[in-house]
Amino acid sequence: MKAFVSVDLEGMPYVVIPGHLSLKGVMYNEARQIATKVTLIVAEELHDNGVDEVVIADSHGPMVNLLTDSLPDYVELIRGYPRPTSMLSGIEGCDAALFLGYHAKAGTMRSIFDHTYSSLSISRLEINRIESSEFLLNAYGAGDLKVPVILVAGDHQLIEDDVKKYSPWVETVALKRSVSRAAARSFGISRIERELRAGVKRALTNVREQRAKLLVAERPVKMKVTFQSAYFADAAEMLPIVKRIDGLNVEFTASNMTEAYNLFELLCLASVGVDAIKKDQS
Ligand SMILES: [Zn+2]
Structure with a gap:
């Protein structure tokens, strides 16, 4: 095992x-x-x-x-x-x-x-409408x-x-x-x-004793991300798959959880980049 x-x-x-x-x-x-x-x-x-x-x-x-x-x-x-x-x-x-x-x-x-x-950047994450x-x-x-x-x-x-x-x-x-x-x-x-x-x-x-169970997210996986600043949402929506909802919120749909996870991580990495640029400008 x-x-x-x-x-x-x-x-x-x-x-x-x-x-x-x-x-x-x-x-x-x-x-x-x-x-x-x-x-x-x-x-x-x-x-x-x-x-x-x-x-x-x-x-x-x-x-x-x-x-x-x-x-x-x-x-x-x-x-x-x-x-x-x-x-x-x-x-x-x-x-x-x-x-x-x-x-x-x-x-x-x-x-x-x-x-x-x-x-730094995330104030709320929803996976298939469940706050996560x-x-x-x-x-x-x-x-x-x-x-x-x-x-x-x-x-x-x-x-x-x-x-x-x-x-x-x-x-x-x-x-x-x-x-x-x-x-x-x-x-x-x-x-x-x-x-x-x-x-x-x-x-x-x-x-x-086979009591362990899988926690499975229904496919396709819908993620909604609430950012702490519109700077980060502005960057996130540059990815064509990402739909801007309003100032701080974006959402996207991925075919499975691994893909959704990596897209979410990518948006967080983009936020780190935006933050570095803003710090450099101040
Ligand atoms: Zn930690």
């Missing part, structure tokens, strides 16, 4: 300030150590329970967050960004997916680092490739809002509970480790 693990940072325990999240952040090193510890606990538990190969997609920001000096030989690490299908890179051919360090979508009340994919978090985006992407998501570990609010609502069969572990957008509480790492190991065991039992 081959498992896929996608690792974000914002939903990791103890990660609470912007300085945890960027390459030059003052507490980036702490965040890297926490994310590595959590990821290796999950990888080890997967391996101890019969998983032969673990593909890990480092999936936050520059996507080089995880420390590499103690990776076991059953692990393959995917790092670096930009890349096609972003947080799902490497999922093809895996039997199950686990998402770690995931967080609530943009606009969620009192929820740590709430955002959807790009905190990164969890839903990636779970639909996995479902399109016939890979069931079996465990989500991250912010409690994401688990309550989206994971339980759209995929109640998925095992969950709350790594932290938000107090506000800027604060959260978490238990000690030994308790987190115990809960993660138990969660992985339950998730693999679900696979063996």
